[in-house]
Amino acid sequence: MKCIVHLDIFEGPLDLLLFLIEKNEIEILNIPIAEVTEQYLRYIKLMENLDLHIASEYFMMAAKLLYIKSLMLIPRKSIDGEIELEGDPRESLVRQLLEYKKYKEMAIRLSDIFEEEANYISRQESNKRSDVPVDTEEVELYSLVKAFRELMKRAQAPEPSMDVFIDESRILEETELILKLITSETPMSLERLMRYYIHRDEFTVWKVIIIFISLLYLMRDKKIIVFQDSPYGRIMVRVRDGE
Amino acid sequence: MESKKAIIEALLFLSSRPLKDEEIKAIVGRDVNIDILIEQLEEEYRSSGRAFTIRRVANGYQMFTRPEYSPYIDMLFKERRRRSLSRAALETLAIIAYKQPTTKSEIEWVRGVDSSGVIKNLLERGLITVVGRSTSIGRPLLYATTDKFLELFGLSDLGDLPAIDEIGALEEGAGFEDEVKQVPLEGWNNLEERGR
Numbered sequence: 001m002k003c004i005v006h007l008d009i010f011e012g013p014l015d016l017l018l019f020l021i022e023k024n025e026i027e028i029l030n031i032p033i034a035e036v037t038e039q040y041l042r043y044i045k046l047m048e049n050l051d052l053h054i055a056s057e058y059f060m061m062a063a064k065l066l067y068i069k070s071l072m073l074i075p076r077k078s079i080d081g082e083i084e085l086e087g088d089p090r091e092s093l094v095r096q097l098l099e100y101k102k103y104k105e106m107a108i109r110l111s112d113i114f115e116e117e118a119n120y121i122s123r124q125e126s127n128k129r130s131d132v133p134v135d136t137e138e139v140e141l142y143s144l145v146k147a148f149r150e151l152m153k154r155a156q157a158p159e160p161s162m163d164v165f166i167d168e169s170r171i172l173e174e175t176e177l178i179l180k181l182i183t184s185e186t187p188m189s190l191e192r193l194m195r196y197y198i199h200r201d202e203f204t205v206w207k208v209i210i211i212f213i214s215l216l217y218l219m220r221d222k223k224i225i226v227f228q229d230s231p232y233g234r235i236m237v238r239v240r241d242g243e
Numbered sequence: 244m245e246s247k248k249a250i251i252e253a254l255l256f257l258s259s260r261p262l263k264d265e266e267i268k269a270i271v272g273r274d275v276n277i278d279i280l281i282e283q284l285e286e287e288y289r290s291s292g293r294a295f296t297i298r299r300v301a302n303g304y305q306m307f308t309r310p311e312y313s314p315y316i317d318m319l320f321k322e323r324r325r326r327s328l329s330r331a332a333l334e335t336l337a338i339i340a341y342k343q344p345t346t347k348s349e350i351e352w353v354r355g356v357d358s359s360g361v362i363k364n365l366l367e368r369g370l371i372t373v374v375g376r377s378t379s380i381g382r383p384l385l386y387a388t389t390d391k392f393l394e395l396f397g398l399s400d401l402g403d404l405p406a407i408d409e410i411g412a413l414e415e416g417a418g419f420e421d422e423v424k425q426v427p428l429e430g431w432n433n434l435e436e437r438g439r
């Protein structure tokens with residue numbers, strides 16, 4: 001059986017190249033292309049042998065390296081002294097490497113800042129840390145269904161019909177609206193969410209079905225969290241933290 | 244009468260986000276020099292050994308507990324909810340932070356890899372946002388960092404980012420500049436184009 005392992009050792013071909021350059025203590029402005037290309041290809045081969053997932057960018061870079069290597073072999077001047085090839089074929093690559101190196105280092109700096117910053121705690125964050133009370137229980141699906149059954153009773157029933165067809169796009173629209181309604185940091189109760197629709201005179205059975213399905217979608221997509229503070233308590237909805 | 248300084252202290256004490264200068268001034272008065280008052284507060288905290296500090300974050304002021312108390316706070320709030328950032332995310336953020344506004348293709352040129360997923364993730368986490376479209380071909384979306392990015396990294400504004408020229412400037416200056424002014428390789432460019 002084939003086992004495919006995804007291992008993010010390198011962030012990409014440029015990262016691999018920088019690794020080879022550092023490993024061999026090569027001067028970045030004067031890369032021995034033939035040698036580096038050979039090593040680069042050996043790494044790709046190794047990654048292939050290990051069944052690592054290799055992004056297409058790695059192969060593109062391999063092609064680039066071989067291309068540069070071939071250009072390096074072409075004599076710069078023809079016999080009569082005319083310059084046929086201007087510049088260093090490695091230039092573009094070196095520029096890219098330097099640019100990438102710069103941002104790779106900045107990323108490390110940012111990471112350090114990020115780590116240090118974690119020790120400064122604001123009220124917002126302490127709230128976030130404590131916003132799941134110890135006795136909170138995850139809502140069971142049943143409670144949600146039951147709550148909606150209650151709401152369905154209250155909603156005005158439309159003409160009975162046998163065809164049930166709900167446009168997917170309406171649900172997507174609804175999920176977006178719901179997300180907008182509950183963007184605040186504090187959780188919103190299901191009733192309050194419903195009140196919004198009642199106020200707008202949109203509280204029909206169809207609407208309730210759509211809202212219900214939308215909430216399920218949002219739960220599935222991990223966009224919201226639905227919970228109760230106590231058993232049989234009010235059902236609360238809140239946006240799932242992006243952090 | 245309550246002092247302006249104490250009012251500011253009360254606001255910062257309770258606020259769950261950085262308060263913009265304008266917000267504070269709207270309450271204590273336009274003519275009040277809030278920077279000085281906050282500096283006084285900060286000095287009082289420091290000299291009396293208080294556990295909190297007021298810092299300039301995301302173009303506003305916010306109260307924090309001092310870093311040395313974070314281990315104790317973690318004991319109270321047991322679950323650390325702060326998610327770390329992947330290397331890919333950090334690289335992409337660094338590029339956007341320094342080059343903003345910037346496009347996906349520019350980010351991908353620097354990183355050398357497809358960055359759609361990372362960008363989407365950063366957008367979802369509210370660390371970057373779309374600020375418009377570039378006027379170049381295809382009118383690609385332009386990305387920039389958000390206030391949330393500044394908050395998460397404790398930066399007062401973008402000027403507070405570590406200076407980028409410290410690194411690589413020397414190397415770049417000593418490059419091919421004198422030898423070659425442009426990339427003369429037609430075939431090279433085609434190769435790149437096709438890869439897109």
